[in-house]
Amino acid sequence: MKHTISVLVENHSGVLSRISGLFSRRGFNIESLAVGPTQDPEVSRVTIIADGNEYTVEQIEKQLNKLIEVIKVKTLKTGECLARELLLVKVAAGADKRQEIMTICEIANAKVIDLTLNTMTLEVCDKYDHLKRFEQLIAPYGIIEMVRTGTIAIQKGSEVFAHKKQI
Amino acid sequence: MKMTAAQAMAQCLKEENIKVVFGYPGAAICPFYDALLDTDIKHILVRHEANGGHEASGYARVSGRPAVCIATSGPGAVNLITAIATAYADSVGLICITGQVSRDQIGSDAFQEADITGSAEPFVKHSYLVSNAEDIPRIFKEAFYIAGSGRPGPVLIDVPMDVQKEIIDFSYPERAVIRSYKPTGKGNYLQVKRVYSALKESEKPLICIGGGVPSSGASEEIKRLARIMDIPVITTMMGISVFPDDDPLYFGMLGMHGVKSANRAVNECDTLFLVGARVGDRAVRTPLALERTTKIIHIDIDPAEIGKNIGVDHPLVGDAKAVLGQLLELAENDEQPKRGEWKARLASYRTERKFSPAVPGTVNPREFIERLSAEMPADTVICADVGQNQIWTCTGYRFKEGGKLITSGGMGTMGYALPAAIGAKLADPARQSVAICGDGAFQMSMMELATAVQNDIGVKLVVMTNMRLGMVRELQTNGYADRQTAVFLEGSPDIIKLAGAYGIKALRVNSSETMESAVNALAHEEGPLIVEVIVDKDFPTL
Numbered sequence: 213m214k215h216t217i218s219v220l221v222e223n224h225s226g227v228l229s230r231i232s233g234l235f236s237r238r239g240f241n242i243e244s245l246a247v248g249p250t251q252d253p254e255v256s257r258v259t260i261i262a263d264g265n266e267y268t269v270e271q272i273e274k275q276l277n278k279l280i281e282v283i284k285v286k287t288l289k290t291g292e293c294l295a296r297e298l299l300l301v302k303v304a305a306g307a308d309k310r311q312e313i314m315t316i317c318e319i320a321n322a323k324v325i326d327l328t329l330n331t332m333t334l335e336v337c338d339k340y341d342h343l344k345r346f347e348q349l350i351a352p353y354g355i356i357e358m359v360r361t362g363t364i365a366i367q368k369g370s371e372v373f374a375h376k377k378q379i
Numbered sequence: 380m381k382m383t384a385a386q387a388m389a390q391c392l393k394e395e396n397i398k399v400v401f402g403y404p405g406a407a408i409c410p411f412y413d414a415l416l417d418t419d420i421k422h423i424l425v426r427h428e429a430n431g432g433h434e435a436s437g438y439a440r441v442s443g444r445p446a447v448c449i450a451t452s453g454p455g456a457v458n459l460i461t462a463i464a465t466a467y468a469d470s471v472g473l474i475c476i477t478g479q480v481s482r483d484q485i486g487s488d489a490f491q492e493a494d495i496t497g498s499a500e501p502f503v504k505h506s507y508l509v510s511n512a513e514d515i516p517r518i519f520k521e522a523f524y525i526a527g528s529g530r531p532g533p534v535l536i537d538v539p540m541d542v543q544k545e546i547i548d549f550s551y552p553e554r555a556v557i558r559s560y561k562p563t564g565k566g567n568y569l570q571v572k573r574v575y576s577a578l579k580e581s582e583k584p585l586i587c588i589g590g591g592v593p594s595s596g597a598s599e600e601i602k603r604l605a606r607i608m609d610i611p612v613i614t615t616m617m618g619i620s621v622f623p624d625d626d627p628l629y630f631g632m633l634g635m636h637g638v639k640s641a642n643r644a645v646n647e648c649d650t651l652f653l654v655g656a657r658v659g660d661r662a663v664r665t666p667l668a669l670e671r672t673t674k675i676i677h678i679d680i681d682p683a684e685i686g687k688n689i690g691v692d693h694p695l696v697g698d699a700k701a702v703l704g705q706l707l708e709l710a711e712n713d714e715q716p717k718r719g720e721w722k723a724r725l726a727s728y729r730t731e732r733k734f735s736p737a738v739p740g741t742v743n744p745r746e747f748i749e750r751l752s753a754e755m756p757a758d759t760v761i762c763a764d765v766g767q768n769q770i771w772t773c774t775g776y777r778f779k780e781g782g783k784l785i786t787s788g789g790m791g792t793m794g795y796a797l798p799a800a801i802g803a804k805l806a807d808p809a810r811q812s813v814a815i816c817g818d819g820a821f822q823m824s825m826m827e828l829a830t831a832v833q834n835d836i837g838v839k840l841v842v843m844t845n846m847r848l849g850m851v852r853e854l855q856t857n858g859y860a861d862r863q864t865a866v867f868l869e870g871s872p873d874i875i876k877l878a879g880a881y882g883i884k885a886l887r888v889n890s891s892e893t894m895e896s897a898v899n900a901l902a903h904e905e906g907p908l909i910v911e912v913i914v915d916k917d918f919p920t921l
Contacts, residue, residue, distance in 0.1 A: 222559065225508075226496065226497075226508070229497065229500070230500060233500055233501065237501050267686075270686065271683065271687060274682050274683035274687075275683055277682070277683070278681070278683055280504070280505040280525060280557065280559060280560050281559060282559055283558060283559040284559075375558070376558065
């Protein structure tokens with residue numbers, strides 16, 4: 213089963229390697245890992261999509277918490293969080309296919325962000341499953357290059373996953 | 380006060396009341412060595428960085444506080460990794476200071492450059508690569524706090540050479556403030572009450588003492604609790620010496636190489652109370668079977684250990700000393716059941732020690748250990764190495780009240796005993812410190828004899844010579860159709876002559892008479908002293 217784990221960490225160099233090293237040496241399966249700054253410049257937020265049973269997720273949380281620079285860990289429940297991932301894809305498409313692809317983009321809420329005589333570059337930002345379906349729709353035209361960011365997620369509603377300010 | 384960062388590093392050690400450090404210099408750590416010269420901190424020049432780390436480890440385990448080891452950049456730092464990993468596996472607080480190439484050279488594959496924070500990452504509790512000299516006082520304060528608090532462990536501080544030479548304004552912080560690190564002290568009160576009830580109501584409870592008990596200084600508390608509640612006690616390898624061997628409540632070490640009474644106790648108890656024990660694979664081979672039949676209570680300061688290797692009915696996160704104190708409060712003001720029948724049953728599993736006659740020209744190593752433990756002072760520190768000698772020592776030495784065992788339980792690092800015994804002796808020179816190792820492990824750290832001689836460290840060393848890597852030989856005999864390979868130590872030096880070359884007195888034990896005189900010398904003569912015990916090559920571990 214897939215789990216969305218949010219981790220607040222000190223924005224120090226080396227933190228990411230501590231986290232990724234922990235996953236590989238403890239044999240945890242990581243599907244994606246996305247990291248970026250938060251509203252506090254001293255704190256970064258890592259979103260990890262990991263595969264495993266309940267026992268594994270509990271161990272992941274506990275082992276992450278043992279890292280000194282990890283401030284807070286929370287597994288976000290599916291259905292209680294909003295998750296997004298960005299996909300950029302370059303498709304082989306001459307003039308004859310453009311209209312078809314643009315129709316797919318319109319339905320799938322994707323954008324054409326670059327165009328050449330024989331390629332189209334598309335952007336779509338949505339849930340993991342949606343991107344997967346979009347990829348399947350586009351594949352027959354010939355995907356030349358594809359890049360995804362990995363999922364980031366935030367809790368629904370007014371509940372906040374945050375840390376106390378450093379005293 | 381203005382000073383160089385190197386002087387600040389030395390000053391930090393002074394502020395932390397460090398008296399002795401173990402190290403090996405090199406170009407990248409020279410500014411710090413220069414600054415150390417102006418302090419009264421005693422520097423012990425080791426003969427290999429890994430041994431320096433083990434010496435600090437032995438020192439830390441006797442003093443109860445993190446100890447310091449030092450290495451230069453590159454090969455020096457990388458040599459230290461074995462010691463760091465050994466300390467990490469046994470939760471020993473170390474401060475490892477390494478030199479690093481200058482900041483402008485980092486990443487250029489400069490001479491003696493190694494990414495030590497990266498390479499040691501899996502084995503450290505935390506690490507720092509110092510990029511701003513001004514951070515040194517804060518980093519040292521944090522490092523000592525992290526290494527010694529919670530579940531102790533090694534902390535690495537890597538300092539580039541140019542950083543060491545910068546001038547900073549020094550002031551040592553009074554306390555470390557780390558928002559993301561708040562180790563638990565006392566246990567949750569409701570959970571403590573539940574644990575207490577479960578223990579009290581149990582008909583056949585059993586306490587299993589792990590390394591967390593000596594590490595948190597909770598030996599007195601656990602003894603009192605066991606005696607008040609009349610609960611039998613066993614230990615893991617890391618918990619040995621907390622309970623005196625002759626205590627009627629004590630039933631020995633459990634596990635693959637453990638004693639029958641301890642293993643039967645684990646199988647037959649209805650409630651197993653694990654205190655600072657992580658249920659390692661050598662201690663409990665089939666945790667799944669055990670958790671099905673037995674109520675498991677687990678105290679640990681590291682929440683990640685609870686439920687990791689065995690399912691738990693009553694988890695309790697906290698420091699062993701603090702939590703046992705809470706349990707004692709409840710137990711002391713309450714009527715306690717007597718558990719005569721349960722104890723009598725376990726007592727019936729105790730086996731009488733019989734020593735088979737040795738092959739002529741050798742002695743029975745178990746008999747030697749028995750005689751040694753009868754003669755040595757109660758408070759002797761025994762450092763057991765790894766291999767057959769470790770099991771002979773751990774299951775055979777009869778620890779008395781105040782005794783202490785030090786061994787590499789988690790990592791199983793050969794060559795640990797001699798440097799650990801040197802560190803232990805320096806931490807408490809009034810106590811005897813005896814390393815017991817095999818002839819394999821001895822040759823992994825024998826260069827430390829020079830460290831002992833040079834610094835006049837009165838350590839005692841017992842080398843069990845069987846010309847084999849005995850435990851591997853036995854594994855090949857039993858598991859690989861006796862196809863023995865790569866376990867023969869012929870070609871090893873004559874240990875008595877080698878001792879002579881170092882100017883150390885040495886005795887060889889190969890008969891009952893020589894055993895008596897050697898045990899006497901170990902117990903009563905000044906060290907350093909080496910005793911070589913000749914053991915039959917086929918002598919079994921168990």
